[in-house]
Amino acid sequence: MDSSHLSQKGIRELIGRAIEARRKSYSPYSHYQVGAALLAADGQIITGCNIENAAYGPSNCAERTAFFKAVSEGMREFTAIAIVGSPEGETLTQYAYPCGVCRQVMMEFCDAESFRIIVAKSEEDYCVMTLAELLPEGFGPENLGEV
Ligand code: THU
Numbered sequence: 001m002d003s004s005h006l007s008q009k010g011i012r013e014l015i016g017r018a019i020e021a022r023r024k025s026y027s028p029y030s031h032y033q034v035g036a037a038l039l040a041a042d043g044q045i046i047t048g049c050n051i052e053n054a055a056y057g058p059s060n061c062a063e064r065t066a067f068f069k070a071v072s073e074g075m076r077e078f079t080a081i082a083i084v085g086s087p088e089g090e091t092l093t094q095y096a097y098p099c100g101v102c103r104q105v106m107m108e109f110c111d112a113e114s115f116r117i118i119v120a121k122s123e124e125d126y127c128v129m130t131l132a133e134l135l136p137e138g139f140g141p142e143n144l145g146e147v
Contacts, residue, residue, distance in 0.1 A: 012123040014082035021047035022084050034062035034085035041077035046070040063102040080116035095119040103135040
């Protein structure tokens with residue numbers, strides 16, 4: 001996928017990948033299933049799902065699963081992420097905005113003004129926001145003189 005311009009077709013493809021990823025959700029405790037599809041600057045799409053744990057604390061969100069998979073494979077620049085989350089079942093009943101911890105992880109690797117966060121109920125029903133809108137005045141690498 002061409003990542004320089006996020007077309008409607010590109011957004012729909014990303015949402016489709018997030019919906020597929022959500023089917024892999026391991027969420028026997030909350031029964032809340034989340035899928036994410038992260039678009040890297042080179043056009044690769046990396047997916048993730050939420051992975052829960054009997055001890056609760058070690059649970060991981062879908063967005064962070066996608067980011068950590070991508071970063072551990074050497075990717076460092078990202079354009080957008082599509083997120084789908086709803087209680088167990090095929091129907092997406094709500095827009096699932098990323099939790100605060102995931103927003104902070106995005107802040108580490110993404111340009112807040114241009115990184116797009118897409119929350120969707122279907123490939124046709126979605127909202128697009130920037131990271132800066134969801135995490136205004138965020139703390140990031142620039143605060144430490146990095147980058
Ligand atoms: N969850 C995510 O995967 N992403 C978020 O941004 C919010 C919450 C997951 C964590 C947990 O497995 C379940 O949803 C209920 O909180």
